Amino acid sequence: MIQFIVHDEDDSVGVVTVEGLKANDTITGWIMDQDVLIDIKINQDIPIGHKLAIKDLNEDDTVIKYGVDIGRTIAKIAVGDHLHVHNVKTKRW
Template sequence: MSIDFVVHDADDSVGVVVVEGIQAGQTLTGWVMHQDQTVTFEVLDPIPIGHKLAIRDLAEGDTVIKYGVDIGRVVKPINKGEHLHVHNVKTKRW
């Protein structure tokens, strides 16, 4: 089985893409490292390698968790399988 993205823990809300060329409509397989499980779902956006994707639906104001750490807040709703980046997540630092 080929892994397309990795997630540190099942409580995280995002995974990180680890392959090139992810396009909308593809079915991706992710590895949840801490629980040693795989998850599979359709990605909704093209996502560059190293970028984040939502592994669950996120509402405006939700906290984004990556590697068990708060990395920001959602500024517009994000559906499972969508790209997370500066257009929909902002830091809480300022």
Template sequence: MIHFVVHEEGDSVGTIVVEGVKSGATLSGWIMEQDRMTEIKTRSDIPIGHKIALQQLEVGATVIKYGVDIGKVVAPIAAGEHLHVQNVKTKRW
């Protein structure tokens, strides 16, 4: 079962594609561009459609999704944690 998708190998986040992801679960992810699977253990409950960190992200780091910059980290994020408005902001303003 695929729990999250990642566009390409260099992305720092994946998108959850199933309901009910709970902290402590081991998730399977599909890296689309390389057509390969990966796994990560969650550190947070994560709703469908939200992002999971694939690596440790420090304050000020750039978040990469689909190979592009989607924002900056404003609070430390561990691999397996939920990324959302509490720890990532746009660089537009």
């Protein structure tokens, strides 16, 4: 079962598509452009519709989702971490 989606292998995050994901779950994602599946162990509970890191990110790195720059990290983020307003901010202000 696919539990998150990624547009392209160059993206740094995927989007969770199911409910009930808990820390330490290993979940399966689909990278659409390359039509491949990847498995990632998540580090926190992640709600449906939220993002998870599929690559390690350093503070001030650009976050790419669906091939688009969606902001910058404000903390170091590891593969499997939950990304949301607590660790990603817009570049607009």
